[in-house]
Amino acid sequence: GENVEQHPSTLSVQEGDSAVIKCTYSDSASNYFPWYKQELGKGPQLIIDIRSNVGEKKDQRIAVTLNKTAKHFSLHITETQPEDSAVYFCAASRGDDKIIFGKGTRLHILP
Amino acid sequence: DGGITQSPKYLFRKEGQNVTLSCEQNLNHDAMYWYRQDPGQGLRLIYYSQIVNDFQKGDIAEGYSVSREKKESFPLTVTSAQKNPTAFYLCASTATGATGQPQHFGDGTRLSIL
Numbered sequence: 001g002e003n004v005e006q007h008p009s010t011l012s013v014q015e016g017d018s019a020v021i022k023c024t025y026s027d028s029a030s031n032y033f034p035w036y037k038q039e040l041g042k043g044p045q046l047i048i049d050i051r052s053n054v055g056e057k058k059d060q061r062i063a064v065t066l067n068k069t070a071k072h073f074s075l076h077i078t079e080t081q082p083e084d085s086a087v088y089f090c091a092a093s094r095g096d097d098k099i100i101f102g103k104g105t106r107l108h109i110l111p
Numbered sequence: 112d113g114g115i116t117q118s119p120k121y122l123f124r125k126e127g128q129n130v131t132l133s134c135e136q137n138l139n140h141d142a143m144y145w146y147r148q149d150p151g152q153g154l155r156l157i158y159y160s161q162i163v164n165d166f167q168k169g170d171i172a173e174g175y176s177v178s179r180e181k182k183e184s185f186p187l188t189v190t191s192a193q194k195n196p197t198a199f200y201l202c203a204s205t206a207t208g209a210t211g212q213p214q215h216f217g218d219g220t221r222l223s224i225l
Contacts, residue, residue, distance in 0.1 A: 009151070032211025043115075043201050043216030044154075051211070089153065095211040097142050097161055103153040 002027040004092050006102025014110050019080055021105045023090035024072040030092040033073050034099070035064060038087045047088075048075070077107075085109045113138045117202050117217035123225045124189065124196060132187045132220045134202035141207045143185035144214065147171060148199040157200075160185055161207060189222060197223050 003026040013019045025033075031052040036044035050057045050064045050073065057064050061080075066073040077084055090102040115136045124130045136143065142161045146154040156169030160179040174193025179185055185204075189196045199221050203214040 004153075006153075034213050036216075041218070043117075043203075043218045045216070046213045049213055093211040097205060097207055097212070098156070098159070099211075099214055101153040103151070 002030060002092055002094070002100040004090060004100050004102040006090050006105060008105060009103065010106045010108070012108040012110055013080055015080055015082060017080055019077045019084070019107055021075045021088055021090065021107075022072060023074070023092075023102050024070075025092040025100075026071070027092070027094060028068075028071065029094045031095050032093040032099075033064070033066060034091050034093075035075050036089045036091065036101075038089065038104070040086075044089055080109050082109050082111070115202055115204055115215055115217035117200075117220050119220060120218070122220055122222045124222060125225050127191045129188055129190050130222070132189070132200055132202075132222070134185045134187065134217060135183055136185075136202075136204045136215075137183065138204055138206075138215060139182070140204035140215070141182070142205045143179070144203040144205075145169075145175070145177065145185070145187045146201045146203065148201060148219075154201065157187065 006023045034049035037047045038044040061078045063076045087104045087106050089104045091099045093099045118133045144159040145157040155171050158177040160166035176188045201219045202217045205212045205214045
């Protein structure tokens with residue numbers, strides 16, 4: 001079955017710098033890749049997603065890139081702010097209503 | 112506002128006791144899911160249901176049971192057979208579709224052992 005690896009598990013960046021989180025997937029049939037942000041004591045919230053027919057997608061300070069050949073995708077957050085501190089999860093799906101999640105990255109924004 | 116409501120927010124279980132976690136959605140979604148989250152771990156799928164009166168086991172179904180009698184509701188029972196139930200439980204739902212749809216999550220129930 002699908003396996004999603006996520007790195008790093010913890011990431012600290014200075015406020016205003018960029019943060020990059022990387023994920024790889026194993027199932028070449030996966031065609032949908034969402035990213036979630038989870039704040040303490042809350043459920044994950046979708047922040048951006050990308051489908052396999054697109055190589056890059058951007059929404060203000062957040063962007064996601066997808067390399068289907070290498071089977072990896074990345075989340076890029078620019079001009080980081082204190083409210084970006086949270087746990088981020090990548091995920092992959094074949095479109096059959098099941099989503100496989102990575103183990104998460106705890107992002108710390110340093111003042 | 113549409114969304115997913117999980118209750119209670121905190122739950123305590125005694126040894127040998129079954130407890131039921133509630134999940135209700137008003138998004139008119141067909142599919143619903145239960146995940147377990149442990150510290151430093153990703154989300155592990157317990158059970159999911161793609162339609163009323165039907166559900167499938169996920170990766171860690173042992174010690175858990177579910178029902179799907181109504182489209183809006185997908186309660187999870189943690190039975191006494193689940194020997195390590197302390198975790199954060201998340202319910203999610205999604206509109207079904209062939210090209211993948213985002214899952215919408217509730218704010219979770221934290222279950223602890225007394």
